Amino acid sequence: MRLRTSLLAGAAALALAAPAMAGPDDNSLIWSTDREISVPFVWWDTVSEMGAMMYHIYDTLVYRDPETMEYKPLLATSWEWLDDTTLEFRLREDVTYHDGSAFNADDVVKSYTELLKPETGVVNASLVNWMESVEKIDDTTIRIHMAEPFPPALEFLSGTRMAIPAAEVWDNLPAKPDGSPDFARMPSIGTGPYMLDSFSPGETLTLKKNPNYFDGPKGDPAIETITFRTIPDQETRVAELMVGGIDWITDLPVDMVDQLSAMPGVATTAGPDMRIAYLVLDRTGRNGDTPVANLKVRQAIAHAIDRKAIAEQIVGPASQVVNAACYPTQVGCTDDVPTYDYDPEKAKALLAEAGYPDGITIEMGAYRERPHAEAVMGYLQQAGITTRLTYLQWSGLRERLNNGDIDMAIRTWASSGLNDVSAIASVLLKMAPDDLCQSPEIKALLEKGDSTIDPEARAAVYKEALTKVAEEVCWVPLFSYSKVYAHNEALDFFPTADGFPLFFLAKWAE
Numbered sequence: 001m002r003l004r005t006s007l008l009a010g011a012a013a014l015a016l017a018a019p020a021m022a023g024p025d026d027n028s029l030i031w032s033t034d035r036e037i038s039v040p041f042v043w044w045d046t047v048s049e050m051g052a053m054m055y056h057i058y059d060t061l062v063y064r065d066p067e068t069m070e071y072k073p074l075l076a077t078s079w080e081w082l083d084d085t086t087l088e089f090r091l092r093e094d095v096t097y098h099d100g101s102a103f104n105a106d107d108v109v110k111s112y113t114e115l116l117k118p119e120t121g122v123v124n125a126s127l128v129n130w131m132e133s134v135e136k137i138d139d140t141t142i143r144i145h146m147a148e149p150f151p152p153a154l155e156f157l158s159g160t161r162m163a164i165p166a167a168e169v170w171d172n173l174p175a176k177p178d179g180s181p182d183f184a185r186m187p188s189i190g191t192g193p194y195m196l197d198s199f200s201p202g203e204t205l206t207l208k209k210n211p212n213y214f215d216g217p218k219g220d221p222a223i224e225t226i227t228f229r230t231i232p233d234q235e236t237r238v239a240e241l242m243v244g245g246i247d248w249i250t251d252l253p254v255d256m257v258d259q260l261s262a263m264p265g266v267a268t269t270a271g272p273d274m275r276i277a278y279l280v281l282d283r284t285g286r287n288g289d290t291p292v293a294n295l296k297v298r299q300a301i302a303h304a305i306d307r308k309a310i311a312e313q314i315v316g317p318a319s320q321v322v323n324a325a326c327y328p329t330q331v332g333c334t335d336d337v338p339t340y341d342y343d344p345e346k347a348k349a350l351l352a353e354a355g356y357p358d359g360i361t362i363e364m365g366a367y368r369e370r371p372h373a374e375a376v377m378g379y380l381q382q383a384g385i386t387t388r389l390t391y392l393q394w395s396g397l398r399e400r401l402n403n404g405d406i407d408m409a410i411r412t413w414a415s416s417g418l419n420d421v422s423a424i425a426s427v428l429l430k431m432a433p434d435d436l437c438q439s440p441e442i443k444a445l446l447e448k449g450d451s452t453i454d455p456e457a458r459a460a461v462y463k464e465a466l467t468k469v470a471e472e473v474c475w476v477p478l479f480s481y482s483k484v485y486a487h488n489e490a491l492d493f494f495p496t497a498d499g500f501p502l503f504f505l506a507k508w509a510e
Helices: 002-017 048-057 105-116 153-157 167-171 234-243 254-261 295-304 307-315 344-353 370-382 394-403 440-449 455-472
Strands: 028-033 062-064 071-073 076-083 086-091 133-138 141-145 194-200 204-209 225-230 248-250 266-281 360-366 385-391 408-413 475-488
Touching: 028 234, 048 194, 048 204, 048 225, 062 153, 071 076, 086 105, 105 133, 105 141, 105 167, 234 248, 234 254, 234 475, 254 266, 254 475, 266 295, 295 344, 295 370, 295 385, 295 475, 307 370, 307 475, 360 370, 360 394, 370 385, 370 408, 394 408, 440 455
Parallel strands: 028 225, 028 248, 360 385, 360 408
Antiparallel strands: 062 071, 076 086, 086 141, 133 141, 194 204, 204 225, 248 475, 266 408, 266 475
């Protein structure tokens, strides 16, 4: 009751201090988190809040439908692989920028060429530099050249870092006193459904609807004005939501969700989250004489955990059991791999077959949500597997993984919001120092999939790799995460798996 009383008191104070400012009355939406946006471009400020706003201000060649995960034409009308390293795009001819200038191939070539320059200083440049060069064929045709085959090109091209400002923006960059480009003051001129109206670094960013937006897959936005506010204190955000000062918040602790759902005028929505949790197991015995190096022990661990119960009872309403080393919607992911159903008696039998009839004691590392780790430990204990929990910050746990001196650990991965299996399996299972699997065979299969353009052949290779991971039980995939949003009950909002709120799809109930 203390939290509820505190929120009610805060809401009452806010109600007395100021009238409600957000909501359907003026067809505006205000959303808030505790993060600050320092620069209104995701190339130099990687907070997800700025990434979300980039999807509203700018368009990309390709649009990934958030419901079907299908790739659709956006600024492009069509595309074709000319060979394993060349993609050709035909461009729309009915698009104008927010300043009235016409969109054409020059804008694509100029923007992508500038983003590829090291001096531009794009943060997380790997999301861009998979391209080698961009070529103009004519005003409505461009080609993207790659140094080597890059099958997830469409996924990357649909991402927020592949936004396309007007070419003249790059030609007239503001300068710092030393003459170098001042990207922080670069004009924000896009083709997207919203235009940047105002920006106060670290505080607010406001967008206005683009009245001349073209007819495309993003649709005609219903909401006129969108404002992001940084509010560091969570209780203040909740209190403002309750009195109508803001319309949308997220990252809520589990114990707050039920309370907010009972508040008048407030609704909560649980959405999917691309982040998955999984156990990594010391398959090769890097940690010396560890029982986990025995395949039957690893199988016992997999059978001992009731993943469904943890997902439903602890993680959240939109959580789901994951069976393979990937998020289920990702291109190349498959559930058609060996699975290990919850069966504690079978786990005990496997331990006995492995030579441990009296059970084992092993160390387990973790760095995130402690209740998840404790639930896993509880199930393992029931099957005769005693775990010593080592709870560290991620840097400390990764050092232990790199050194190979831990039996197993709970890890999580969000794939940077990329809906392709190469963003998880190919990052984590190709024999990097923190890969406890250390399988040359799995690495070779993933590398083959990473360079195979044909979708069917690529899926087949990844299935083989994911099957090998499951057979070796060097991973025990656990569950996907669940993300809960609290918002004005009149807001019709669609939650996305990559965590970027797409308010151009939102509307106020009539």
